[in-house]
Amino acid sequence: MTWPPLLRLKEALGPGAELVVVGGAVRDELLARPHADWDLATRLMPQAVMDRARAAGLKVIPTGLQHGTVTVILEDRPVEVTTFRSDGAYLDGRHPESVRLGVDLTEDLARRDFTINAMALPVEGGDLIDPFGGRADLAARTIRAVGDPLLRFGEDGLRPLRACRFAAQLGFEVEGKTLEAIPKCLEVSRKVAVERVFTELDKLLRGLDPGRGMRLLAESGLMDLWLAELIPMIGCGQNRHHRYDVWTHTLEVLRFAPAEPGLRWAALLHDAGKPGTRTVGPDGEAHFYDHESKSLDLAASILERLKASHALRKEVLALIRHHGVHPTPEWKDAACRRLLRRLAEDGLPLERWAAFRLADQRGKGLDEGARVEEHGRVMVRLEALAAAAPPLSVRDLALDGAALMALAGRGGGPWLGELQKRLLELVLDAPDLNTAERLSEIVKEWLKQRD
Template structure:
């Protein structure tokens, strides 16, 4: 009986190789995840067939890396990355092999891989499972272990140390002591890795079930200052008051407390990175961090641009960090709530509230009662049902209407529209063309019109 739930289409894929007198082995993350009972999204197959031969065996093939023996085959709804058995040459740049030598031995191919958990192979035709490096035992033991000498593996590819931490974080595994000890000794090689590859691994750490585990490993191994020096600088910055932790541990725990949405996880991690620069001593001798949210927003933007995140992610994170210090209570007037929404955007409210809960979790290490945010949520809902005029574009008049009053286009018109918005935020009932034109006619004189 087949011990693994191999899709029918993948078995048929293997038969094409059998009929051509070739081998096809399921390898890599697909086999690892199948053993762990996880959903498999990406299929990797290793074969003794040269890539150009594979390309002739199937009608839909993408030549993703012919020089390294790799093609991507689109087959019956599956996307299968298929690579010829190979042995890697020297890694002159610490990122990729200078040359590859193709081989007919699957065991030689498995020997070049990074970790034991990724060095298993399952023959799609015979059902044979190869495990030359005891990867299955390490999976059962919850262990991330490099194949052979970890110093050699990490010298070959500078990203592998970060991948070790990422796997540990994603799976909740320990890192083998020898493998862990090799990470600080290969940091120079890690620094040569492209920032995009580093960013992608960092995202996977942050989306782990408990990102603080991986983040603490980054700090322990000395990798964190090379990725986020601004965050590393938060170690030892004490906060006192309700806070049980320094700024770095608070940030790590806040990340744990955020929903698994990357913008929220990053915002929770970086929301206080301006505190080292904002720190001052108050009259009582305790530290203060006035307006640290502005410094944090600027530092977060700089860090995320350096890591080459998308503009959309950067914009969302910076906005959340900049506005995370709101202090709502029942004394807020309706106008104050509307101004809060005008600044933050009603579409961002739920993310901002989620960040507030994550921040609270990072303060004590215990989950806060989310019901404490319900009064603000209800207040916002009630106010939006009455009026959604929160920006200049929501006003009942526009620049053309002001021009009809003789207001010139340019800065003066912008200032008059801004004053009209403030008027409407105070009293939404004034948001009609007649009343706004009347107000504009009365105030334009003070702007020299």
């Protein structure tokens, strides 16, 4: 193991503790992947762990004694230490009704979901403990259930979704029998709390190969449970501007979008409204009029149902709202500034919009080189204009509301908002007008015309 505080804990627990690292930390260590968590298991009972750790001056929190778990703080990081255990019956599709402490390590590992998560490494060093062939499955890039997949998935309805998530995160294949078991356990998966579902979907979308994970959700029936609105995208043909159907285009955009939550969720949902707005013209060309609005409605509904954070919803909806805007190098400066204004009004940074737009353009599958080149030219224009810090809102006007009321000699009212909007439109066309002197002249003329 590569984190020295673990050895300090091993010394504190004393001989016979049999302290091992388990779960994802072992998997990621073997794959040389970075990880934040260290989960430990020991033959000691929870009270013994607490007593010995405290005697060594370590802070201990009894976070889950009923499941044999305590949390030890090592260098300000919480580390869970769980007594070797076996699980009783799972009646709610998520948690065992009881646990039995004091089993051996092999029995503890046998209750885990997949072979690549059912390995252990002694903290003090030594051979990998791998009773179910996890290392071989890592080498084969395979997700395989421990034992009978029907039993594993029948115990915990989140495990089928985790199989798809690990496939996306690691770029692995799901072993045949494990995959075949998923459709047979959908009713168990239906019981899982939506917060846990969102967490797994979010990790899936930010994975190495999100398209792989989404295809598995669709093929296994899991997508019907939580993202049923997306199913009509599969096989929904597009037009001459696209090489792929809506679903395949969506997976391509996922592939090209940076692995950040807002961008990946927007990639997944940005065209969800296309199937419901598809029409075919007299020339046989498909059209998707106002699909952005329909996609917005569907995305808002899905993210609310999944209890996504307000910040994530805000960014995703802003990206979808503006994804149909396609500036070209021929746009006038004023049109570009108006785009910058709309993005600013939505709190959407230019670079985020640009990253998503580029992924969307590349995901069309046609003339990628030309599209990337044009995108680059557009961004040179937009970034240069943004760097000039043009006025993009009434707050940026050289005359504020108080100054305008003083010029007019009257209090606030609807006229003030109307005037501010007029002034903003003028300075968007000509930013050099945004001085107190020039705006004062314009205001005086405007007031004469109204009087």
